[in-house]
Each structure stands twice: as structure tokens, then as C-alpha cells.
Amino acid sequence: MLQSKSFVKKTKQGRVVKVVREHYLRDDIYCGALSCKVCDTSAARLTSSASTILIVDTNVVLHQIDLLENPAIDDVVVLSVVLEEVRNKNLSVYNRVKALCTNSLRKFFVFSNEHHRDTYVKEMVGESPNDRNDRAIRVAARWYQSHLGGSTQVLLITNDRENKRKAIEEGLSAETVESYVKSLGQPNLLDLVSLPTSEDVGMEEVEDLRPSKRKVIYNEHKPMSEITSGLLRGIYHQGKLRVNRYNPFEAYVGSESIGDEIVIHGRANMNRAFDGDIVAVELLPQDQWHEEKSSIIADDEDDEEEDVHLVPSSADDAPRNTNLVQPAAASTASTSSRPAGRVVGIIKRNWHSYCGSLEPMPMPAGNGGIAHALFVSKDRRFPKIRIQTRQLENLLDKRIVVAVDSWDCLSRYPSGHYVRTIGKIGDRDTESEVLLIENDINSRPFSAQVLACLPHLPWTLSSEVLANPNRQDLRHLRVFSVDPPGCKDIDDALHCTSLPNGNFEVGVHIADVTNFVLPGTPLDEEASQRGTSVYLVERRIDMLPKPLTEDICSLRSDVERLAFSVIWEMTSEAEIISTRYTKSVIKSCAALSYVEAQARMDDSRLMDSLTTDLRNLNSLAKVMRHRRIERGALTLASAEVKFQIDTETHDPLDIGMYQIREANQMIEEFMLAANVSVAEKILKHFPLCSLLRRHPTPTKEMLEPLLRTAAAIGLDLDISSSKALADSLDHAVGDDPYFNKLIRILATRCMTQAVYFCSGDLSPSEYHHYGLAAPLYTHFTSPIRRYADVIVHRLLAAALGIAKLPPIFMDGLQLTSIADNLNYRHRNAQMASRASVELHTLIYFRKRPTDTEARIVKIKSNGFIVFIPKFGIEGPVYLMPRGDKGGDWVVDEVHQKVMRTGTNISYGILQTVRIHMEVVEPQPNRPKLELTLT
Amino acid sequence: MEYVNPLTGFRLDGRRPNEMRQIRGEIGVVAKADGSALFEMGNTKVIAAVYGPREVQNKGQQINNRALVRCEYSMANFSTGDRRRRPKGDRRSTEISLVIRQTMEACILTHLLPHSQIDIFVQVLQADGGTRSACINAATLALADAGIPMRDIVTSCSAGYLCSTPLLDLNYIEDSAGGPDVTVGMLAKMDKVTLLQMDAKLPMDIFENVMQLAIEGCKAVAHYIREVLLEHTKQLECHRGA
């Protein structure tokens, strides 16, 4: 049967065209009930014994997905009309409901009512699309009722009053979500129910305990029609709102229409928008563009403060607005050029669920009943969320997950509902899980389908593999690896042979992961999604299953392993004479740690061949490194922290800086060289679909904080090129040995991170890697723990003609989205690692109050931020109580100093101070590390 | 974009991946022509008219041992939603004209009609994907109507590959997705492929599946065209018999 749908549509050029689409109606769509006598039940999912089948409407799926995910709710029919609406409104909910419908443990069935001969409904004249869809849902419910007969009750679940009334009139059973959940007799399920807003079925109006809350706090959002016309006329600007991670009262909207970022100051101007929402913004009059005093952020009761955190390793980790002290003279010029605005409407919400805890509160009077609580997200970018709970006592000391439901202009905070409990606050496992959830990291065990892709264990080298003409047998070479101690996922190994002509043959051998991870397999898709392994202090979340990560791919010593090799002939001056690439078989003779390798090189009594190889490599690496630095590569410094962890309790025993040895730099040098060689090769063969890595040149604005600090201490930095900057960093030598490193750490945090991209998306001049001063760069050397390297291995194999290029490379869009995902995953993995270190730092200092030396890195109006080199952390030191502004401390902006009036006490930038570190608990269950002057 | 719903397996218009749109053929729609036909594949609608065999107009083009086959393809200005003036003889229509001519030439027994000329005019009345195939199918019907001797009936159908699924007979939305689109023309009874076109890259094993699907489509069209011709012949018989 054929229906023709016609509608008018506006084209991109603004013309209106009539579009006619065919719509086929069928008689071979089945009901999905196992007990059905009429239908084909091969794909059925609904229990035969079910006495009730639920049909849910779109809003129930959109708002009650947390409830639907609870196993107490089952035998649900999801109509295709509902599914389609959900997909258009909220992709993340759509993916969750899709997962429910494909989960074999759940009984969710998708019924294609829109293509079923008996349930398709045509839009009637004057009927709105919403009403038409509601009617379609009722028609489908009626069909189910008559199709399944009397034995099964069909229950329509809707919170829409009108829809429910019509359904009952038409002889259907219908209930609201709340009344249905109540009928199940599980009170805790009610916490999962999202509260209907006022237009929906009236529930007993929730009594608000704070009378002041009922006044209008935010401006009404403009209706969609007004926003659309405002955008067209250019008075509103559309963009994604990004909240400053370090100052939740400041947000940015990147707007294409004005080609600049619009700053939004304060919650009132943000007008209920969340981080990630697509919003419409109106610019404020120019005289209001200067920012509000941002010294210590205060929005009356939301007074929050900075915590002690790890030293940023790039600009992406650092506060956006580093000029926390208002430069008095320069302010009008520098800040007013930046447009400021306010949110007038929200085009698309980005609500999801959030991790955090309830704000401490006394148990409400009366027993049991419903309590109203405020949820505080761990990620400070999100506002507090009001929830209702029947289990307050249980939740107060827990980390919980909460979802947002609504935010009207009468409430200071959005309302939401409880989703689940993670565990006790402060507990290491709980907090580790929180940081995984916060960073969207999948730490679930690998699925059976993924594991089914693994080769049989134990894996051994087969004669078949050896017979492959494309694979060279390099087992005779003296190959070895150098890694951190205890490293089990060994990606890379090296060899170095002296040639008769005085040159060296140097090989970098990388685990041949793509021999085992074939494109398009579930294993490949999983790895592609995970993007990278994640390293937490006490555990590692692998990108590939353990047998591959630690055994089959890992280039362990004394076993035959498959590798992808880059082999150079180099002069003793490390000039590359030739480069070749080959798949290979190697047998590593030693898996050394950095310390071991260093010790061997340093021990002049050792003259064995392995040590000689190491020394040769090291001298080549030194030349290469020198040349690289000559070219302008930056030697940046980061403060990497290392914990010694108790093997049983997993508690940190000791903490200290990670020591970089020559051996580390040697390995790094050859990995960089291999990556550059591979980047050149793949780009030559696939100029449009190579995956490369670029590091954008920092803008002057980004280096501004570094320059200001340098100026305050009379240091002159040349930032005109990476070479100039590198040179002036070299010349920045102060009175004390740590000075240079400090300046480098400050420089590092001004740079953004390098990113992956698809070569077809940018022009060659944009491929540049600033930090390495390399025109081309990619990642090839860690395929066990980075998916980018897996892709690059496939590209290289195709470039050598030994494998076909998988189809995704022909699809530029798909490759771009893979690159985007990799960037997102890397960023998150890094954030998670940092959060894990911060968590362990807190655990470590809980029992160990410590006095130590620190350096002032930033002056604020009521104190300063110090960096503690020994532990790689930084945090605020307050000179006066918070909220007490002004006082007798005065900031000297030019010299970056804070002075006490009437005395000669002052603190200046980069000054050394002695501080006391101690974990305090200002609120129960909320431990934090506090820094005070000793 | 989910061109194939992952939960229900249906395409956007309600078809399964291996289902063709509704097809319809009608013979004798242009009285003046020697043979004519209308062919619809879903919302794609084309008309074909055949003149000949007749005397070669331009003597210079005359071929001594076989007939001269000419083909002209065009799109009506109103065939797409945006009603655009379409210049004749642009690259695309020249290419399609050529494709249709070659395909039809391969099935006409041209050696039986030396010194003559056959003109095939095809025009797209409504375009919704798969116009090439529809044109070939319409031309086959029109040639049969004109009584021109043919080896076999040639039919055509396309298949594409979207969402990792081979899809039969792409409509306009699916076609605009930018995935590979394989058009096959074949002599159904002789099981011979006479036309194969694809403007994208596709791994060999997938390509084979997609092409096989298009071949199944061609066979289904052939089955239908045979019925239309049979029905038409019966009607002619009726007229004559009566």
C-alpha cells in the first residue's frame, strides 16, 4: 500500500519547494508479543505471561529514561513515531532507548506503527504535528488492544492531560507515570520519576520551603519564533555555550555571526543555560562589556573557591581568564573589546546526568517522607540541582548521579531527579568511578562479541605468517625495549647495528596491532570508540582487551612478536640516508626500564653489545635532539607526579616528581623521528585522508599571562616564533636553579594541546606542529594504547601496498568524526588521569600534614596561587578571609605584588614561600587540601 | 543519518533494504510515435517515444549493414521541485543519452534493419532517484511497442550502499546521501549484464553484493515488463479479434 506524503520545505537558498515523498504501508509488521497466534514471533520480545503491556509517549521516553532503564519497568512497546520524535529532540536519550530495545535482557519492542497498514494516521486539516502524533499513539494502542484480545491489558503511559483524557474516552487504559510507578509498590522507584512541569498532569504542588524562591529570578526565554526571526535579523547570535571550568559564573558563546566569542558574565545573564546548550545570545550595550570584578568569584550564596589542583600541563587545563587581578590602567582597552552578552533563549538543551553529592542539610522533621535537597555537581560548571528524595538519610554521605528535568524562571536552581548511587564520598573506588563517569570513560569489561575477535591463546608465531612475503624476518636483530618500570603494554622496541661503512642501521619496531585488530570488527569498533587507554594512578583502563595489550601485541622480551618497523640508515651525525618500512617478526632480547638502561650506559665497565647499542643510540639521539631544538622545538616542562602505591590497599605511600633521564629522552627522540617519517610517507600516498597531528601556534593573547609575569620580574621574552621563544626561554636564567624550569612550566600552560585532524580538512600550511617545530607529525608508535596509531598503521600498510585501505578512509566526513572523537577521548583521558592524581594527592595528605616550599605563580586581590614543585600541585593561599574584600592588602599590578599597607610585608610573583599543607573538612564528608603560610 | 532504521530494519519510506519501489508501466501514451511508454519507479516518472525504423535523415550518417540508433534524454523543467530551466545538451544529459543509446543498441537486432534510423526520446517528468534505470525500462517498453526486433528485453535497476547495508532502488533522499550507487542494465533472459555504472569506490566484496542486488532488481523489472507486454498483446488481440 502506498501513501504519498507531501510537504513544503525551504531550501538552503531560501526558496520554498514542495517535496513529495513516498510512504509505504505494510501488512508484515508484527506485534512483538511471544504469545501472539497471528504474528510471526521470531523477533518477539514481549513476555507471553505479561498481563500488561505498556505503550509510552514521547515525553515519557524523553523525561523518564532513567525510570525506563530500571529493570522494574518491562514489556514496553516503543512506537516508531515516538522513536522518531525522541531522535529529533534528544540524541543521547535516543541512544539510550535504542540500547534498551536491543538489550536481550530487557523486554522493549519497537513497533513500526508509521508503516503499518492499520496504524498509520494521516494528518488532519488543522491538526498540529503534536496532536497528530498523540493520535497516532492512541491508534496504535487501540490496535494492540484489539489485536491481543482480552487476556492482555494495554496501558498507555502519558503525562499529557489532554492525551490521557482522549485515550480514556476512546476506551483505552491510560495512566500517568507517577500513578503507574506508585501501583508497582516500590517507593524507591519514585525517586527516579522526573517531576512533571506545571502544564502536565497536576500533582500536589510541591511546597517550596524557601518563600523567597517564588519570585522571578531569570528573564523568560523568548519564544522560538522570535528567536528565529531575531537570528535572521542579526540581533541574536546562535552558538554553543561553554562554561569556564574554573569559574562557573563566566561562559563563552562562540558565534559564527560575529566571528568572535561572546562572554557571558554571571548566572543571570546565562539565564539557565547549561554548558553545551545551543543558545541564542543578545549582545549587551558596549558600555557594559567590561567584566565584573573577577578576583574571587562571588554570586551571593554560591561563593565558591578554587581548590588545590594539579599544575596545568597546557592552556586547555588552565583557567581561561588568567588575569584574575584587574589590570587597572589597561582594563578599558583590553577587556572592552570583547563583546559581552546575555542568553535570551535556549535552542537545544544538552542536559544529561551529573555526578556529585547532596549539600549537607539537617534531616527534615517528620519521619520517612519526601525531602527536598540540593545536589552539587562535582564538575563546577554545572549549577546546583534541586531533587526530591525519599531516602535522604542514605544519600547524604554518598556520591550520586542526578538528571535534570526542568528549570523555570521562578527557581534559582533547576529541578531534577535521583538516578543512582555510586558509593561513599571520599572512598577511593567511588571517587575513581566518579571521575570515569565525569569524563565519559567506558570502563566496562569488553563484551563477548569483542572478545570473540581475539586470536586463540596461547598465540604462537605460525609458519603461515612467516611465509608471508610482505613480512620480513628480523628475529636475528638485537632488538630491545626501554619503558617505565613494570610496563606491560610494550608498544615499541629498537635496534641499532653498526654498518661496515661507519653508518648505523636504526630500527624502530612497533607492535603490529592491526594484524589482530581488523577493520570493521566489533573489536575495532570498540577500540575506535574508546580511542585510548586511560591511565589512573591505581589502574589502567585498556583500549584493547588484556590478552592483546599485555601479551600478544606487547613486545615482551624473549618471545617472537609481530611488528611494524621503520628502519633508517643514519650517519654517525644522525643524518637519515634512507628510510624503509616493513611488517616484521622480531624477538626482543631485553625489556629494560629507563633506570636500567641509564645505569648500563653510565657504567663504564660494561662493554657488552647491548650496552654499546644503547650508547650508540644515545649519542645519535643527542644529535637529533640538538638539531630539533636548533630548528626551534620547544623544550617545555610539565610537572609530572609519581605515586608509590601500596600493592594491597592501593593507597599512596609516597609522592614525588617523575624524574626524566637521558634514557627517556633517547627513546622519545626515536619515537618522534619514526612518527615524522611515517607522517611523510602516508601523506605522500594519501594527501586527502591521512590522519595527522598538529599543534597550532599560540596567539599573542594566549601568551599574554606569560609575558605579564616575565615583565613583572624584568625578563624579556621574544615570542615572534617558536625558535625565538625557545631561545629566550634558554636565556631565562635566574638566581636559583629552579627559575628556568618555573618559566618553562608557565610557558607550557599557555599553549593549547596538539590535536588530530584529517589531512583533507586543512591546507598544508596548517599541518604545522608548533611545539616540535615539525611541518608534519602523526602518531604511529603506540597502537596498543592509542587508536590514532591503529589508523596510521592501516594507512602505512596501504601506502606500502600490503593491505587494502578500509572503506572509512574514502569517507572524509567519517574520518573527520573519528579524529574529533579521538581528540575528545584524549582530552577526557588526560582529565581523568589528572583527577586521579588529585584524588590520590588528597588521600596521601589526609594522614600527613606537611610543611614545604612553594613558588608564587599568580597574584590575586586577596592572596596568591602557589605552585608546589615537590608535589606538582598548585592552589590558593588566602591572606584574608574570603568575602573580606579590600582589607589592608593592596595589589601592585605592574610588579605583580601584593603588599600590606603600612608595613613592608609583600609577596611577589615567583617568590619562594614556606607553606603548610593539611587536609581539612570544613563541611562533613567534604575533605579538601588547604594551603596556609607557615 | 539513519537511512536504515537499526531497530526496525526499515528504510525511511518504509521499504526493507531489498525491496523495490512500486513500479508501473503503460504502453502507447504518445499516439503520434511509432512506439511509446510511460514508466514509473515510485515517484520517478519517465516517458519514452520511439520513431522508426525510418529513413536516415542525414544521409552521411547512414550505416550500410545495420540501423542507426539515436537517443535524446531530457528532463522536463517541472521534473524537480525547484522548476528550473534546463539547458539541452549539458554534460549530464549527453552522458545519460549515450548510456541509454549504448544499452538499447546492445539489444536491438540492428543488423536486421540496415540503412534505417531509430530515434528514442526519453523525458523525465518527475525525478526522485533512479532516473537512468527508469529511462531504460521505459525505452524497452517503447521499442517493443514500436515492434522493433530485439534480442531480449533489457531492464535496469540501481542499488546503493548506505549504513553498511546494500539497498535496492535508491530514491532521491537515499541517492543524495552521497554513498555509492550502482546502476545495472541486463538482458534478463540471457542473463547478461550490458550496463554497469558506479561513481564511487567500494571494496570488491561489498561491490559484488550490491551488484547482485541490482541484478535481482533488474530481473524483477523484467518479470513485470513481460507481464505488461503480455497484457498489451492480449488487448491488441482483443481489438483485432473483435
Ligand SMILES: [Zn+2]
Ligand atoms: Zn500479533
